[in-house]
Amino acid sequence: MTIPGPDVISAPQAERHRRRHGAFRRLLRKPLGLSALVVLVGVVVLGLLEPVLSTHAPMSSDLAYTNASLGTPGWPLGGDQFGRDIWARVLGSINVSVISAVIGAGVGVVIGTVFGLIAGYVGRRTDAITSWVFNLLIAFPSLVLVIVLYPVVGSSYQGMMAIFGLFLSTGIFRLVRNLVITVRNELYVDAARVSGLSNLRIVGRHVLFAVRGPIIIATAFLASSAIGVQAGLAFLGFGSTQIPSFGAMVNDAFLNLYRDPVQLVWPAGFLALLTGSLVILGNSYRDVLAAPQDTVRSRRRTQEAIVTRDVPNEDAQPPMAGALLSVRGLRVRYPHVDGSFKEVVRGVSLDVQSGEMVGLVGESGSGKTQTAFSILGLLPKEGRVAADAMELLGESLLDKDARAMRAVRRHLVSYIPQEPMANLDPAFTVGSQLVEGLRGRMSRREAVDEVKGLLARVGIPDPERTFRSYPYQISGGMAQRVLIAGAVASKPKLLIADEPTTALDVTVQAEILDLLRDLQEESGMGVLLVTHNFGVVADLCDRVAVMRSGEIVETGEVRTIFHRPSHPYTQELIGSILDEESVREDDIAEPRPDMVSTKEQP
Amino acid sequence: MFSFLLRRLGAGVVLVFIVTFLTFVLTYGADIPVARNILGPSATEADVALLNEQLGLDRPVLEQYWSWLTSAFAGDLGRSYFTSEPVAAAMSSRLPVTMSVVIVACVLTLVISCALGVASAVRGGVLDSILQGISTVAYVFPAIVLGIIMVYVFAITLQWVPAIGYVSLADSPGLWLASVALPALVLAIHGIAALASQIRGSLIDELNKEYVRTLRSRGFSERSIVLKHALRNAASAGLTVFSLQFITLFGASLFIEKIFALPGYGTYTYNSVVQGDLPAMMGVTLFSVLLVVVVNLLVDIANGWVNPKARVA
Numbered sequence: 001m002t003i004p005g006p007d008v009i010s011a012p013q014a015e016r017h018r019r020r021h022g023a024f025r026r027l028l029r030k031p032l033g034l035s036a037l038v039v040l041v042g043v044v045v046l047g048l049l050e051p052v053l054s055t056h057a058p059m060s061s062d063l064a065y066t067n068a069s070l071g072t073p074g075w076p077l078g079g080d081q082f083g084r085d086i087w088a089r090v091l092g093s094i095n096v097s098v099i100s101a102v103i104g105a106g107v108g109v110v111i112g113t114v115f116g117l118i119a120g121y122v123g124r125r126t127d128a129i130t131s132w133v134f135n136l137l138i139a140f141p142s143l144v145l146v147i148v149l150y151p152v153v154g155s156s157y158q159g160m161m162a163i164f165g166l167f168l169s170t171g172i173f174r175l176v177r178n179l180v181i182t183v184r185n186e187l188y189v190d191a192a193r194v195s196g197l198s199n200l201r202i203v204g205r206h207v208l209f210a211v212r213g214p215i216i217i218a219t220a221f222l223a224s225s226a227i228g229v230q231a232g233l234a235f236l237g238f239g240s241t242q243i244p245s246f247g248a249m250v251n252d253a254f255l256n257l258y259r260d261p262v263q264l265v266w267p268a269g270f271l272a273l274l275t276g277s278l279v280i281l282g283n284s285y286r287d288v289l290a291a292p293q294d295t296v297r298s299r300r301r302t303q304e305a306i307v308t309r310d311v312p313n314e315d316a317q318p319p320m321a322g323a324l325l326s327v328r329g330l331r332v333r334y335p336h337v338d339g340s341f342k343e344v345v346r347g348v349s350l351d352v353q354s355g356e357m358v359g360l361v362g363e364s365g366s367g368k369t370q371t372a373f374s375i376l377g378l379l380p381k382e383g384r385v386a387a388d389a390m391e392l393l394g395e396s397l398l399d400k401d402a403r404a405m406r407a408v409r410r411h412l413v414s415y416i417p418q419e420p421m422a423n424l425d426p427a428f429t430v431g432s433q434l435v436e437g438l439r440g441r442m443s444r445r446e447a448v449d450e451v452k453g454l455l456a457r458v459g460i461p462d463p464e465r466t467f468r469s470y471p472y473q474i475s476g477g478m479a480q481r482v483l484i485a486g487a488v489a490s491k492p493k494l495l496i497a498d499e500p501t502t503a504l505d506v507t508v509q510a511e512i513l514d515l516l517r518d519l520q521e522e523s524g525m526g527v528l529l530v531t532h533n534f535g536v537v538a539d540l541c542d543r544v545a546v547m548r549s550g551e552i553v554e555t556g557e558v559r560t561i562f563h564r565p566s567h568p569y570t571q572e573l574i575g576s577i578l579d580e581e582s583v584r585e586d587d588i589a590e591p592r593p594d595m596v597s598t599k600e601q602p
Numbered sequence: 603m604f605s606f607l608l609r610r611l612g613a614g615v616v617l618v619f620i621v622t623f624l625t626f627v628l629t630y631g632a633d634i635p636v637a638r639n640i641l642g643p644s645a646t647e648a649d650v651a652l653l654n655e656q657l658g659l660d661r662p663v664l665e666q667y668w669s670w671l672t673s674a675f676a677g678d679l680g681r682s683y684f685t686s687e688p689v690a691a692a693m694s695s696r697l698p699v700t701m702s703v704v705i706v707a708c709v710l711t712l713v714i715s716c717a718l719g720v721a722s723a724v725r726g727g728v729l730d731s732i733l734q735g736i737s738t739v740a741y742v743f744p745a746i747v748l749g750i751i752m753v754y755v756f757a758i759t760l761q762w763v764p765a766i767g768y769v770s771l772a773d774s775p776g777l778w779l780a781s782v783a784l785p786a787l788v789l790a791i792h793g794i795a796a797l798a799s800q801i802r803g804s805l806i807d808e809l810n811k812e813y814v815r816t817l818r819s820r821g822f823s824e825r826s827i828v829l830k831h832a833l834r835n836a837a838s839a840g841l842t843v844f845s846l847q848f849i850t851l852f853g854a855s856l857f858i859e860k861i862f863a864l865p866g867y868g869t870y871t872y873n874s875v876v877q878g879d880l881p882a883m884m885g886v887t888l889f890s891v892l893l894v895v896v897v898n899l900l901v902d903i904a905n906g907w908v909n910p911k912a913r914v915a
Contacts, residue, residue: 136617136620138846139617139621139849139891139894139895139898140621140891141621141849141852141853141887141890141891141893141894142849142850142853142856143852143853143855143856143867143868143871143886143887143890144621144625144886144887144890144891145853146856146871146875147625147629147871147874147875147883147886147887148624148625148628148629150875151628151629151632151634151878152628152632224741228744231744231746232744232745232746232856232857235746235857235860236856236857236860236872237876238875247746250746250747250750253750254750254861257750257753257754257758258758261754261758264747264750264751264754268743268747268750268751271744271747272742272743272747275741275742275744276738276741276742279738279741279742280738376819378815378818378819406818406821406823407821408821409818409819409820409821410820410821411821413819414819414820415816415819415820417812417815417816417819419812422811422812422813423812423813423815423816424813424816425813425817425831425835426813426835426909426910426911427831427834427835427908427909427910428831428834429910433817433831436822436826437820437821437822470910470911472910472911483816486816486820487819487820489820490820490821
């Protein structure tokens, strides 16, 4: 009696609920979903038509028809070893199964949903108590369950299914509780609360609405489990022998297996049709809910985006000779469902010299991060990269396969990400993940010393301690220093920093930028600094490329552009520096709550 | 980590008390005519009353639970009403049978789920289809049906393995494996269906996370990224599913042992429930809940190992 866990369904699906419009209709368009539904309805209808379709009662036996063969007149599926009509017993068993599913899944869904909503919505203490009770139910061994059930409910299978429903509710409870906690903190629920809606209205209208998809899926699994449990108990002989059941039929056929194995086919087959159609229906509905509607999910499982070199056209500029990095006509596209493409980078050209810091500036969505990842070869696999030229130290990156690109990232190009905490592997110590990056070029002992030296170099006050720390034990500012250490550890020729200070406290921002400038001056590497903040660019960079809607609108010396921006968009960006500064001041006065707990190490 | 485990252990002890207490009250309070069942329909009312008194069944339920609990602490689980065999001895003689099947099933589940889950998360394609196929078979055919089909195909038709019975590992390792192979396989298919898709799902989630991209940006090999970094982060969810599966597989021995006629824990439970053999039922209850507590504790320890944050939780 394996109970398929509804926990395969993950919480983020709740976020997709707004896109669910017409999910049921889309389910019907899937061949598998439609056929499962047809089979399910067909089998249930067969059961309902029992009085019309069969001439015998499921329990009446006629010894003249013991083990009667298939197609005996009036006994379409033959008789079993007690001379009972197998067809009549199949129909009766369908009805018992359907009632079991309704009771088991009904009790499970109602109890699980109600208590899940209460636990997730009301508050900490209620949550703790309810969760404790449901954890108790989960831990209740199923063997014990049978022991307790049998004397208590005796022969009533309906009573047994109601109690099993209570135990099946644990999965739904966890699912609903977790979803509600996610949804509760969403803005629209806050808005509803502020506008004075009662808790009951909010739970009913907003929260329940958001979690209904996963509940529907879990209900299909629960119904299938309930049918399986009822059949299993009847197979063992728990419950009344006067009730037809697939379990009892399977047992009869099992005892008769040597004599007439075909008798197993009917109960097993119809049981499989019922449970199988429910599970496939649940799975198809989940697929429908999970499938993105606007972009294609790649079926390929290689990790790299497809990279192609464009046929050089007449007006394509040649790459700059002697440059560290030279990109010409870079385009990045993502496929849509309808076969068209969305182009996010449209013909970007830029150069970075050794020892130079180049700012790539633009608002979010302008394609600057996509440009950076194209150079690193780290775009998601759905992406399509094309360019006239993309050269690093005179070698074309467009011709390199995955292995060669890995070598490039290992030795020549490095990357500093935006969100420091999300970019460290939470399961390993800071030290071990930095050391692993150096393995292969030096011994373990040397690598450990090297990493500790680097940690000290990037301004970490107690390198030994940070070396041994797990990522969750250090602050965001420290984590960003660690990531910088990881990036410069390979002594790269080109460093790509993607908004390296955006996620940090304003006081830490300046320190990190100073550190970047110092490291660059020491090593003479080229830096491509991706940012939305022209202030940062003006402060640090030698040259700047201004990006908007996937194109570079203006490029040149920072000083020139800062004083005489020619493009109106650049003027806007420079104008916004002042606004931005004033916003950041507010941040200092009122630090974000999640920053308070993670203090910088002394 | 240590105080966390201590708290979990405390919660486990509470669970043992609650489950045994509930079971005791519900079974002993259910008015099963135990003495009448033992003595048979021809016994006189006086004999029945006398036996009830001898068994202590005329006392209040709470008092009976207290005496059961105190002797259970001393290692005495009482004797079967019907065979007079000590419950503890009967269980320990049947345990190896059930554990052989469950442990072989768990090893199969773990090994195949990891291999299949990782491979289909990374490669997809055909492996995805195999995984889907196993899941569909497991969800469509309940263990009883799958078990009987396997008996029919492998034991009756092909005669590769004996249909029923159990040979102990000490007597003959080869025959032991043959006797537990089919039941373990039936259980494992259901375990794999749950665990492999869980591993596949969490691994895909992990591989899409930012830290994986950062590791790639440092030129880490795919092997290290998948097997060392992403898999370890995905392991937490898999461990929870695995512990639930272990409990489920153990419970499924009730069905499996009937099909394969194994003299194990499931048949012992079945017989004691049908006969209303209260001491045996309590023995089974106690062992089951202890097993749950131990498995959960082991999973907590394993979780602490893969997930540093769990160590301070």
